[in-house]
Amino acid sequence: MSFFPNSSALSSSPPLRLGIAGLGTVGTGMLRLLSKNADLIKERTGRSVIVTAVSAKNPNKDRGISLKNLKWYPEASELADDPDIDIILELIGGRDGVALELIRKALNNKIPVITANKALIACHAQELFTLSGQTGTPILYEAAVAGAIPAIHLLRDAAAGDEILQIGGILNGTCNYILTEMEKTGRTFEDVLKEAQAKGYAEADPATDIEGIDAGHKLAILAGIAFHPIEFSSLSLTGISEIKAEDLLFAKKLGYKIRLLGLASNDKNQGQLQAWIQPCLIPNEAPLAQIEGPGNAVILKGKFSGPLMITGAGAGGDATASAVAADLMNLLQLWPALLTERENIAQDPHHFHRLLPFWGRQNLRKLPPVKSIEAASSCFYLRCIVTEGLGVMATIASILRDHQISLNQVLQEGTTSDGRVYIALITHETSTQQIKKAATEIHRLDYISVAPLVMKVEN
Numbered sequence: 001m002s003f004f005p006n007s008s009a010l011s012s013s014p015p016l017r018l019g020i021a022g023l024g025t026v027g028t029g030m031l032r033l034l035s036k037n038a039d040l041i042k043e044r045t046g047r048s049v050i051v052t053a054v055s056a057k058n059p060n061k062d063r064g065i066s067l068k069n070l071k072w073y074p075e076a077s078e079l080a081d082d083p084d085i086d087i088i089l090e091l092i093g094g095r096d097g098v099a100l101e102l103i104r105k106a107l108n109n110k111i112p113v114i115t116a117n118k119a120l121i122a123c124h125a126q127e128l129f130t131l132s133g134q135t136g137t138p139i140l141y142e143a144a145v146a147g148a149i150p151a152i153h154l155l156r157d158a159a160a161g162d163e164i165l166q167i168g169g170i171l172n173g174t175c176n177y178i179l180t181e182m183e184k185t186g187r188t189f190e191d192v193l194k195e196a197q198a199k200g201y202a203e204a205d206p207a208t209d210i211e212g213i214d215a216g217h218k219l220a221i222l223a224g225i226a227f228h229p230i231e232f233s234s235l236s237l238t239g240i241s242e243i244k245a246e247d248l249l250f251a252k253k254l255g256y257k258i259r260l261l262g263l264a265s266n267d268k269n270q271g272q273l274q275a276w277i278q279p280c281l282i283p284n285e286a287p288l289a290q291i292e293g294p295g296n297a298v299i300l301k302g303k304f305s306g307p308l309m310i311t312g313a314g315a316g317g318d319a320t321a322s323a324v325a326a327d328l329m330n331l332l333q334l335w336p337a338l339l340t341e342r343e344n345i346a347q348d349p350h351h352f353h354r355l356l357p358f359w360g361r362q363n364l365r366k367l368p369p370v371k372s373i374e375a376a377s378s379c380f381y382l383r384c385i386v387t388e389g390l391g392v393m394a395t396i397a398s399i400l401r402d403h404q405i406s407l408n409q410v411l412q413e414g415t416t417s418d419g420r421v422y423i424a425l426i427t428h429e430t431s432t433q434q435i436k437k438a439a440t441e442i443h444r445l446d447y448i449s450v451a452p453l454v455m456k457v458e459n
Contacts, residue, residue: 027089145222
């Protein structure tokens with residue numbers, strides 16, 4: 001018995017033909033998945049798929065997988081001109097350039113696109129999704145957020161009938177690995193970063209990960225689905241490069257763990273979205289505090305559903321390939337309807353919403369910026385490194401008091417070999433603006449050797 005409509009017709013249909021742009025870890029992982037799961041894909045969708053063409057920089061590189069009998073295109077955009085390609089998988093990466101040119105051309109030529117490119121979707125969503133609607137051509141991007149975790153599906157399908165109040169989580173595996181290793185071993189940030197690079201968790205140039213940019217791309221995509229598309233450059237991004245092993249020790253003593261979080265929430269009263277990426281102290285018992293190593297976690301809070309959380313592998317070739325395959329399966333199951341409904345989609349981009357990037361009828365001519373976090377209130381962690389001297393703590397407390405900031409907890413570590421003392425403070429609730437002003441004034445003190453570290457306490 002078959003559960004597919006017109007299954008005999010589907011089974012006798014010719015295979016859908018794929019063109020793959022990019023043969024790095026994700027691209028080669030996708031080729032392996034398609035080879036290993038060919039029968040499973042046909043069984044579940046009623047139709048087989050084959051790869052007919054690929055594009056990458058070096059045709060002679062040994063990728064550990066046979067590319068025999070596949071057409072090779074030195075320029076990725078040439079895939080969009082191939083009449084023997086039904087679907088293009090864009091696995092190149094990069095915000096602009098070749099990847100953007102390929103997707104634009106494919107959509108204009110009415111070739112559906114599946115992409116894992118978070119930077120491109122975060123920064124060019126409005127243009128590409130408008131083009132998708134105008135041409136009636138899907139662009140799917142489950143793999144652009146959190147690897148194998150079905151974050152896009154959670155928002156677009158599972159929570160489609162609910163009002164989303166908050167979305168975010170732990171969105172970068174590199175940072176989570178570094179912070180949890182520092183926590184467990186007491187090693188320095190620089191030492192653990194080198195280990196992460198050796199294990200393939202971090203790039204040779206790790207700035208995109210450790211400065212919060214990668215997590216910001218993912219949050220921008222999630223916020224765009226949950227609320228509305230946003231201007232990426234307006235996101236507040238703070239990374240983890242200033243965190244020291246002593247901060248993890250202080251956090252442990254205070255009953256917290258440190259994680260790089262990204263959260264977006266919609267303030268309907270203010271009519272503006274707030275979204276940020278920053279390292280935070282979270283209570284030891286919090287669900288996000290249990291996420292260790294290179295894992296990711298996506299949390300969603302709905303008005304009716306309450307809090308939901310999904311976790312899993314957030315990066316890696318195989319994990320990301322599985323998310324690309326999920327989009328491919330969705331497209332295969334809807335393929336017959338796509339062919340018959342294409343004109344209706346172009347006339348009304350919401351007619352066939354499951355194949356379009358955003359649910360909801362929004363027509364934003366200009367992407368709105370997110371609300372500044374300066375006025376947002378929270379408790380804060382403040383760490384100062386001082387040279388020994390009498391009255392240091394009294395002076396710091398006096399500066400905080402001048403900025404209407406009161407203290408909740410204070411910890412001090414013994415003198416280091418170079419004569420410095422680490423002091424950690426937890427404040428009562430205050431605004432981001434006030435704590436930053438106080439930290440700037442504290443930094444001007446003669447015995448403060450480096451800028452104080454400020455982190456939000458996210459309860």
